[in-house]
Structure formats: C-alpha cells, structure tokens
Amino acid sequence: MKPFHYERASTVEEACSMSTESEESCFLAGGTTLIDLLKLNVMRPAKVVDVRNVDMDTVDLLEDGGILIGANVRNSDLAWHQKVRRDYQALSEALLSGASPQLRNMATVAGNVMQRARCPYFRDNYSPCNKRSPGSGCAALGGYARSHAVLGTSEHCIATHPSDMCVALAAFEAKVRVEGLAGTRDIPFSDFHLLPGDRPDREHAIDPGELITGVVLPPNVEGASSVYLKSRDRASYEFALASAAVSFALVEGRIAAARIALGGVATKPWRAFEAENCLEGNEPSSELYEEAAALAMEGAITQPDNAYKVPLARGLIVRALAIARERVEAQV
Ligand SMILES: Cc1cc2nc3c(=O)[nH]c(=O)nc-3n(C[C@H](O)[C@H](O)[C@H](O)COP(=O)(O)OP(=O)(O)OC[C@H]3O[C@@H](n4cnc5c(N)ncnc54)[C@H](O)[C@@H]3O)c2cc1C
Structure with missing residues (x-):
C-alpha cells in the first residue's frame, strides 16, 4: 500500500x-x-x-413529500427506514439484496454511490486497464468477461457498475447533493455516473474537493408501486449478473409514470427510457412487458461470455413489471 x-x-x-x-x-x-x-x-x-x-447521517422528510438522505446514512438504516419501506420499496429491496448484513451496517449512501468497478482486471493491478491506468488497454475485451457490461460500453472499457442501491435511485430519479468550496449543487442521478467513452478513469460528474452530502429523493408518484429483482450466482453476498428496478402507477387501467432501471448489465446505473415510453399510456399485459423488455436491451453489445445477460435481463424486467402490477392492485 x-x-x-x-x-x-x-x-x-x-x-x-x-x-x-x-x-x-x-x-x-x-x-x-x-x-x-x-x-x-x-x-x-x-x-x-x-x-x-461529519454530521450527515439523518433521513429528513421534505415539504414536497420527498426525502433527503444524508451521505453517511448506513445502507442498513436506510433499507429499514419506515418511509423508504413504504414509499420506495424497490430502494429498500435493492439495499437488502446487496453485500452482507455486516457490510451493509458499515457501508454509507455516498460510499455506495461512489463505489468502484468489480472488474477483476481493474482490481488485479497488473492487467491492462484503462480505468486504473489510462491508455494501457482493456483486458476484459477479448478476455474472460462473464460479469461484464453489455450496455453503455466502449472500446476502452466494459466494466459493469456494481451497485444495487444506485439502480433503485436511478428509477426514483434521485439527485446527488454535492458541496464544494464554490457552493452546493444537485446533480440528477442519470448525469452523475459517466459513460466510459474514451476516459473510463473518469467515473463521476463530481469535481475534485466536492463532497457528497446527501441524496434527494422526489416524492414517489401517487399510487405507484415498485420492486427490485436481482439475479446472481448465489442467493446472498453476491453482485448482480442482472437486476431491474421498476416502478409504475395505474390510472384508469393504464400505466402511468413508468420507470425502469437496470443493474449488472451496464457500465452505469441504466435507465431504460424507451422501454418506459413504450409502457406509458398502455394497458398492462405480458405482451407489452415483453415489448418493453426487448426495447430495454436493444443495442446491447455482447462478448462470448456475457451474451446470456440479454435474455436474463429481459426476463427480469418482465417479471418485475408483473410484480409491480400485483403490488399496485393490492393497494386498491
Ligand atoms: C465483499 C463485498 C461484497 C459486496 N457486495 C455488494 C453487492 O452485492 N451490491 C452492492 O451494491 N454493493 C456491494 N458491495 C459494495 C458496497 O456496497 C460498497 O463497498 C459500499 O457501499 C461502499 O460504502 P462505504 O461507505 O464503505 O464507502 P468507502 O469505502 O468509505 O468509500 C467508497 C468510495 O466513496 C468515496 N466517498 C465516500 N464518502 C464520500 C462522500 N461523502 N463524498 C464523496 N465521495 C465519497 C470514497 O472516497 C471512495 O472512493 C460489496 C462490497 C464488498 C466488500
């Protein structure tokens, strides 16, 4: 060291x-x-x-019905917070699916947002890796890439973003609050994590010296239900091979305000905007879910070892949508 x-x-x-x-x-x-x-x-x-x-370990209720989650709030505390369990169920489920109870008791919200790739070539410190050592190459391209990303990749990096929590935060359209000597700003979640492009070493839209002080969650849509599903090699203490956070409400039998975010398959927490558009305004059905899932995975670029992630993620999206619907209907 x-x-x-x-x-x-x-x-x-x-x-x-x-x-x-x-x-x-x-x-x-x-x-x-x-x-x-x-x-x-x-x-x-x-x-x-x-x-x-630093005093930033509370979850505060906001006047608009949303919440401000302090950067130092532990993953376990957030998962079991009453309002999170009630209004942001997918977030609670995502947190509880991550790591182990011991790790969740230590891990903080800001640390989770900023966690680094689990790509073995990034972590081994001797393989070529453009993220760790810019310009050195990418050993995952052409190497063993079973856990690697199929969406948002570039010819310089295919490392998967590892977080579960961030997938739910993306679906709930969170904002990351950062403070620096120049002041405070809120960064929309979909802009916070950067695509690798030709600079995989640049991972976040945060400037040197800026501290994450919290995450702002807007109020969830009235009557909406959400769910987080994760597929992995063993039932606990394992990163996602693919995951989906889904939230929607039903208004007069039609889907309103659909949100889909994916984990385990992309280089950043991945919002499936086209899939959301395909759902909104339509009556829920398995055919519609299949169509949305296909759109979500359109444009995937696979390696021989990770092509399985496309059908896996599609299946998860379809199942998550069906569960979200059951939950919406159970509320009525
Ligand atoms: C064995 C193992 C299994 C795991 N499994 C999962 C899993 O299944 N799913 C999952 O999502 N995660 C998993 N994780 C990752 C875990 O969630 C993260 O390690 C944890 O969330 C990081 O939080 P931390 O507070 O410990 O961060 P730290 O380790 O303290 O910091 C992590 C990064 O965040 C930066 N940072 C911390 N606080 C701030 C701040 N306020 N502002 C700006 N930057 C900051 C640090 O500089 C550092 O770069 C696993 C980890 C381990 C070790």
Missing part, C-alpha cells in the same frame, strides 16, 4: 478544504470499498480525508 496522509474532518467545510489541499485526495466513509482498494494498490491517494464525524 502506498503511504498516505490521513486527516479527520468534523464539518463539510473542513472536509472540502482538507480535500482541496491535495489533488490526489479521497474521502473515507464506511471504508468497505476504499480500504480494499488501498490495500490492493489500485487506489493510491496522497491524502485520505475521514468524513465519518
């Missing part, structure tokens, strides 16, 4: 100024991603700013 300078901040301002003092700095929250990557020598910051004492 490369030696680094360690500082502990107790306010947002302190955290931002400590971080801006060094170009190669990063924040420490639960440590469940960062400490591993420091030990593997994959992340090599000159300074680590510990933000665990």
